[in-house]
């Protein structure tokens with residue numbers, strides 16, 4: 001009798017723990033999805049902003065300065081930019097934290113290296129380059145962003161010289177190795193985004209039918225493709241001498 005009560009208590013306890021873990025995994029997936037989409041929104045705006053380089057030095061430098069002047073007269077100088085930076089930083093931290101916790105749980109539950117089973121895939125497991133490289137891709141992007149900040153924001157790495165944002169961008173991308181480095185990093189960023197957008201929209205409940213799945217795939221490829229082309233245009237145009 002005592003034994004039966006104890007077993008029931010243990011089972012109930014384990015069930016509650018399991019339910020809590022499932023619930024928290026769902027929350028973490030939602031955090032990953034929302035923070036990921038915020039970062040993609042930032043990247044779309046950043047990519048569009050970079051295209052001002054085609055308008056010349058004055059337009060590009062004015063654009064960089066204007067970012068700090070949003071809401072001038074109503075709110076303190078640079079406030080909107082700082083709010084955007086804080087939201088971005090919280091998104092990065094939330095995204096990385098959720099990725100690590102979910103990845104550990106997945107390893108514990110399925111065994112290291114195991115993949116989703118899928119009848120539609122030839123080898124019986126889910127397989128696409130982008131989906132396989134999410135963890136390493138995420139780490140590479142983190143390293144790239146650190147390098148990028150050292151290059152253009154903190155100005156610690158200065159391969160071509162220059163002081164204004166326009167000069168620094170144009171003088172840097174006159175070096176082929178800088179363009180190559182950015183091109184490789186951007187391809188990895190966009191592969192991550194291609195799978196990430198699909199995954200985030202699925203987490204948010206939009207993958208409800210075969211048709212919806214096809215639409216999500218088109219949206220994910222389009223977002224990643226637009227970002228890749230938009231980000232690659234300035235470095236290659238500068239290298240080819242189209243922007244001086």
Ligand code: HEM
Pocket residue numbers: 043046050064085141145148149152153165169182186189231232234235
């Ligand atoms: C060829 C592609 C890119 C170019 C030419 C470029 C250009 C720039 C420039 C000029 C700045 C400095 C703005 C300033 O301080 O006035 C900057 C900042 C930044 N970029 Fe990029 N960027 C590129 C790609 C990317 C990518 C792919 C990411 C993210 C994965 C990224 C993330 C950032 C971040 C987080 C900042 C700091 C924003 C801030 O706090 O002010 N950039 N970028």
